[in-house]
Amino acid sequence: MKPGYGVDDGAALHFADDVLLRTVSSRIGAKSHYVSINDQQEVDEQALNVLFLGERV
Structure with missing residues (x-):
């Protein structure tokens, strides 16, 4: 598997x-x-900081 990004x-x-x-x-x-x-051939997921652009209500 190639490294990449996953987004909701x-x-x-x-x-x-x-x-x-x-x-x-x-x-x-x-x-x-x-x-x-x-290196152990396991999936490594690193959470990225997300900036919310909307208005909180």
């Missing part, structure tokens, strides 16, 4: 020049992760 509905990844600048969300609780395989 309502979340998006903001890239510039192939560099991840931030993860944003229009939905409270939406998450995103960077997923890869570690």
Whole structure:
């Protein structure tokens, strides 16, 4: 498996020049992760900080 990103509905990844600048969300609780395989051939999921862009009510 190649490393990559997983994002919930309502979340998006903001890239510039192939560099991840931030993860944003229009939905409270939406998450995103960077997923890869570690040296023990196990799935490694790293949670990314998500900036909520909406108005909290």
